[in-house]
Amino acid sequence: MIKNVHGSTVDFLGEAIVGGRYAVGASLPAEPLLCEELGVSRTVIRESVKSLVAKGLISTGPKVGTRVLPDENWNWFDPDVVNWQARVGLTAEFLRDLQDLRRVVEPAAVRLAAERATPQDIAQIEAAYAGMKKAVVEGGDYITFDLRFHQGLLRAAQNRMLWQMSKALSALLRTSFEISTSRKDGPAGSLPMHRAVLDAVAAHDPARAEKAVLRLIDGARQDIEQVLGSRKRLPRLSRPASQLKAA
CATH class of the missing domain: 1.10.10.10 (Winged helix-like DNA-binding domain superfamily/Winged helix DNA-binding domain)
Incomplete structure (x- = not known):
């Protein structure tokens, strides 16, 4: 636009x-x-x-x-501020702050989602997961569907403040997803962890859902720390989302 x-x-x-x-x-x-x-x-x-x-x-x-x-x-929940940081270059401090934020917000939100998710909520998360799986198998835009998956979880918590937060978190989360996607077999390896979160939410099992999303977040943290440790260039989010090649 x-x-x-x-x-x-x-x-x-x-x-x-x-x-x-x-x-x-x-x-x-x-x-x-x-x-x-x-x-x-x-x-x-x-x-x-x-x-x-x-x-x-x-x-x-x-x-x-x-x-x-x-x-x-600075208002780090303002998508403009996040986008400006992404354009000029992500920093280790920014990425570690992001991971801390995810570990605080997402497990609690997923617990609520497991308690409150409607059939429609679960269907939307299922559709996002199907898009992720298709991108792994056939190639394509994995990151957009990964974002929809996590947005769906926050929406399913049925909390207006968490949903508003998701709009800013989306800009933040993409940084993590770009890094995970850049790692060989990263998306394929994360699919079972996403499936475990979805299954627990669909079963309305808050404790299992929280445990599953923590495994997912901690896996992303490891990916980020490996990239930071390797001194590889961090992704620039001003570019279109990375595309996977067919498996």
Whole structure:
């Protein structure tokens, strides 16, 4: 989707901040300079600054101007912030924070899913699993179906806040899935673990579902640590999802 002038300006400035073009504590260039550089009006710059303030990237105030905030102030549940980080390059700290978050959120959500999932919920997760399996056997887009699988689990928890969180988590989860997919036999090896989670949720067995998803998350953590230890280049999520070759 093509973004409007405001959206494109927020993207440019957000990515520049996350990428370190403007250091923590530094001021953004003055409005006239930004207007000239980006070819936009002062109104667009001012509205874009408001958006970046809302995302926690900058602060504004009289006499101090517009200053870049440390990354602990950034809203890491905002998909834009995650996407900007992905574009400029993932970091080991980012990936480890992601794994900690998954270990906190997903097991509890899957327990709720096992208690509350409707037949429709289970059918949607089954369809996502079938797409994953087909991609392993015939080749294709495994990652999109993997995301749908995990989104389906969070939706099945029947909790509006968890579902809202899933929208941001999706951008985060893709980082993990890209790494797992890049490993030889990674997707094929993870299919039985996904099946175990699905079967436990379908059986409405919360304890078994929680145990199964923890195995899945810990397997992903091992994949990430191996990639970090090997010093291989981390995936850039600005590109289309990786495609599997036929088995």
